[in-house]
Amino acid sequence: MTIGWYPGHMHKARKDITLALQQVDAVLEIVDARLPYASENPLLNQLIGSKPRLRVLNKADLADPAVSKRWLAWYEAQGIPCMLFEKEDATDLKILLRRSTAKLERKASRANRLMIVGIPNVGKSTLINLLAGRKIAKVGDEPAVTKARQEIQLGENLVLLDTPGILWPKLEDQQGAYRLAASGAIRNTAIELGDVGLFAVQFLQERYPRALKDRYGIDPASLQPLACLEAIGKKRGCLTKAGIDYTKAGEVVINDLRTGKLGRISLETPDDIPAVSPPEPNFPAQVLPVSHAS
Numbered sequence: 001m002t003i004g005w006y007p008g009h010m011h012k013a014r015k016d017i018t019l020a021l022q023q024v025d026a027v028l029e030i031v032d033a034r035l036p037y038a039s040e041n042p043l044l045n046q047l048i049g050s051k052p053r054l055r056v057l058n059k060a061d062l063a064d065p066a067v068s069k070r071w072l073a074w075y076e077a078q079g080i081p082c083m084l085f086e087k088e089d090a091t092d093l094k095i096l097l098r099r100s101t102a103k104l105e106r107k108a109s110r111a112n113r114l115m116i117v118g119i120p121n122v123g124k125s126t127l128i129n130l131l132a133g134r135k136i137a138k139v140g141d142e143p144a145v146t147k148a149r150q151e152i153q154l155g156e157n158l159v160l161l162d163t164p165g166i167l168w169p170k171l172e173d174q175q176g177a178y179r180l181a182a183s184g185a186i187r188n189t190a191i192e193l194g195d196v197g198l199f200a201v202q203f204l205q206e207r208y209p210r211a212l213k214d215r216y217g218i219d220p221a222s223l224q225p226l227a228c229l230e231a232i233g234k235k236r237g238c239l240t241k242a243g244i245d246y247t248k249a250g251e252v253v254i255n256d257l258r259t260g261k262l263g264r265i266s267l268e269t270p271d272d273i274p275a276v277s278p279p280e281p282n283f284p285a286q287v288l289p290v291s292h293a294s
């Protein structure tokens with residue numbers, strides 16, 4: 001399965017962001033701490049240009065702390081200002097706001113304008129509500145909740161511009177695309193849940209086997225990825241008359257991964273960054289039996 005998702009409103013959002021960037025003084029870029037590279041929109045690098053920018057690794061409470069430390073060290077080596085952020089942490093919230101506005105000079109004619117950008121479902125709306133101290137932006141579990149730009153007054157001298165999350169038209173790195181799908185950045189209706197679930201199972205077998213054992217009571221080391229997904233499906237009652245319902249079994253794994261029920265999982269490390277060009281995907285390792293799919 002080739003993963004891609006670029007609904008019409010994203011094309012409009014890209015145009016809106018391009019125009020708005022001409023009017024802002026700095027950018028707050030939100031990425032997912034579980035997959036900082038895959039959740040970084042390469043189009044934004046072109047659009048933001050030389051604007052002062054702080055990259056925030058959001059949802060750090062769901063990521064593997066050891067891997068997150070590696071990402072901070074990698075960004076520091078690249079000279080990219082960044083910080084980890086765990087939701088509803090008041091101390092980190094103050095640090096975030098201070099760092100994102102540190103290079104802004106007070107203007108006599110107008111308030112400084114700070115734009116928040118990122119891909120869908122990366123947590124922008126939740127962060128905006130925390131910054132504003134009240135519910136302003138609509139929050140949802142599915143991506144693409146925010147459809148249009150809005151402005152929020154954060155203080156006498158600061159206005160925050162919220163923008164819709166945008167992906168890019170073609171996801172050339174399909175391994176990265178599978179990570180995005182597993183994290184929730186792409187709508188479930190645009191992916192094959194069984195396929196992405198199989199990817200997640202194989203990934204967890206390779207890097208977090210204990211998480212599978214603790215959550216589902218299976219021995220992942222003794223099973224091939226497809227057999228592992230089937231074992232999970234049986235334990236969770238994902239069955240049809242024909243056998244395993246791979247869509248439901250995949251959904252179980254994906255939901256557990258997204259909500260942290262499998263523990264703190266990072267879906268990539270700096271070692272996963274393609275050296276030159278995106279590699280050919282090696283996930284899923286096996287094709288799901290069509291006859292058993294629901």
